[in-house]
Amino acid sequence: MRIAVVGRGLIGSAAARHLALAGAEVILIGPDEPEDRSSHTGVFASHYDEGRITRQLDSHPFWAEVSRASIARYAEIEAASDLRFFTAAGALHAGPATSDWIARIGAGADASGVPHRRMTGTEAAEAFPMLWFSPDWTVFHEAASAGYISPRRLVLAQTRAAERAGAQVIRAEVTGIDTGDSGATLRLADRTVQADTVLVATGGFTPGLLPDLPLTVYARTVALLEVDAMEATRLAAMPSMVTMLENGRDPYILPPIRYPDGRRYLKIGGDPDDLVLRDAQDARAWFRSGGRPEVGAALAEHLHRRMPGLRAAAPVIAPCVTTFTPGDLPLIDRLDPRRCVAVAGCGKGAKCSDELGRRAAELALGGAPDPRLTLSALTEAA
Numbered sequence: 001m002r003i004a005v006v007g008r009g010l011i012g013s014a015a016a017r018h019l020a021l022a023g024a025e026v027i028l029i030g031p032d033e034p035e036d037r038s039s040h041t042g043v044f045a046s047h048y049d050e051g052r053i054t055r056q057l058d059s060h061p062f063w064a065e066v067s068r069a070s071i072a073r074y075a076e077i078e079a080a081s082d083l084r085f086f087t088a089a090g091a092l093h094a095g096p097a098t099s100d101w102i103a104r105i106g107a108g109a110d111a112s113g114v115p116h117r118r119m120t121g122t123e124a125a126e127a128f129p130m131l132w133f134s135p136d137w138t139v140f141h142e143a144a145s146a147g148y149i150s151p152r153r154l155v156l157a158q159t160r161a162a163e164r165a166g167a168q169v170i171r172a173e174v175t176g177i178d179t180g181d182s183g184a185t186l187r188l189a190d191r192t193v194q195a196d197t198v199l200v201a202t203g204g205f206t207p208g209l210l211p212d213l214p215l216t217v218y219a220r221t222v223a224l225l226e227v228d229a230m231e232a233t234r235l236a237a238m239p240s241m242v243t244m245l246e247n248g249r250d251p252y253i254l255p256p257i258r259y260p261d262g263r264r265y266l267k268i269g270g271d272p273d274d275l276v277l278r279d280a281q282d283a284r285a286w287f288r289s290g291g292r293p294e295v296g297a298a299l300a301e302h303l304h305r306r307m308p309g310l311r312a313a314a315p316v317i318a319p320c321v322t323t324f325t326p327g328d329l330p331l332i333d334r335l336d337p338r339r340c341v342a343v344a345g346c347g348k349g350a351k352c353s354d355e356l357g358r359r360a361a362e363l364a365l366g367g368a369p370d371p372r373l374t375l376s377a378l379t380e381a382a
């Protein structure tokens with residue numbers, strides 16, 4: 001069976017690796033990262049970065065389950081590709097002790113057996129003096145099998161491992177998919193590609209190929225603050241951190257990470273509002289815009305409040321997009337006999353992308369969909 005995976009991002013490249021390992025004939029199709037975003041007219045992706053928080057605990061059992069399954073395979077993917085993408089810096093989950101979110105994290109931590117330390121805000125401030133914690137917070141610390149991954153390098157690693165397992169890679173955009181009794185035809189700029197089954201994993205640009213799915217794509221801005229070598233050394237023991245504040249905002253912070261320009265940056269994200277992108281054209285324009293400076297400035301201010309004494313340069317901002325379904329779960333389903341889809345990382349799909357891709361690969365090979373992730377289940381959640 002010939003399976004074409006459209007979208008060489010985190011989920012698509014993972015699916016291609018699993019399909020190739022299962023012995024399928026696989027063609028993985030998707031472009032490289034554009035060299036110049038501001039003049040690029042094609043599609044973009046949500047993995048053009050060096051830091052994504054990775055953690056085994058989550059307030060939702062599904063996300064915890066797929067994260068744990070993926071993290072357990074990081075070493076295997078690194079070995080299969082000879083590329084390192086995971087840094088075990090540890091991860092913190094912090095929020096008001098009485099919040100539902102903290103209660104759900106705690107219940108998941110107890111039920112799963114994931115090694116963790118539960119602290120008061122005061123204890124966390126002693127353990128991590130570079131960070132500020134409110135005394136009335138509860139903080140969970142995962143010291144092992146958590147930290148951050150480079151999403152860029154993970155895509156490279158999955159692509160390389162898929163190729164080594166026999167997948168063919170075409171570095172191009174698909175402009176349309178036609179299906180018929182004998183198979184599917186993918187339209188590319190300079191040719192067509194035939195397949196028995198197509199798996200669409202095109203992230204925030206999925207509405208450009210499959211317009212009628214219940215997906216919402218949000219514009220996101222992150223702020224990157226450069227630190228010098230001395231400050232990076234002071235922050236060497238800093239873990240990644242997610243927070244859920246009383247006002248519903250969820251700022252997250254990553255420790256200093258080296259970027260392709262050779263400099264080290266701390267990253268903070270967590271937009272104060274939800275800017276919806278209506279279609280793929282909107283999403284293209286958003287990536288070309290470079291992000292919202294006022295959001296970047298507010299995030300940088302928040303970072304300084306959370307890290308008293310921080311010595312860092314003025315923020316550099318970057319745009320990204322997150323894709324959601326009404327149920328805040330990914331859509332991994334068969335749309336018709338020829339087309340499957342795997343989309344919607346819901347802002348947390350990087351760390352667990354290997355398991356999302358594995359499940360999508362099983363589906364493309366003829367397996368039954370997970371009833372929680374079907375189009376009908378997620379549409380009903382609306």
Ligand SMILES: Cc1cc2nc3c(=O)[nH]c(=O)nc-3n(C[C@H](O)[C@H](O)[C@H](O)COP(=O)(O)OP(=O)(O)OC[C@H]3O[C@@H](n4cnc5c(N)ncnc54)[C@H](O)[C@@H]3O)c2cc1C
Pocket residue numbers: 006007008009010011012029030031043044045046047051052053054151172173174175201202203204205206208209220221222269320321322342343344345346347348349350351352353
């Ligand atoms: C600011 C920000 C911070 C985040 N932080 C975290 C985090 O800390 N931890 C975490 O786990 N997750 C995080 N995420 C979420 C995570 O990055 C996404 O869930 C993940 O990238 C989704 O993977 P994907 O494969 O669906 O999409 P992508 O990684 O975007 O891949 C989609 C691919 O499809 C390709 N494509 C699109 N259209 C076409 C087409 N027509 N033809 C061919 N190819 C096409 C694109 O080029 C791209 O490579 C964050 C996201 C953002 C935006």
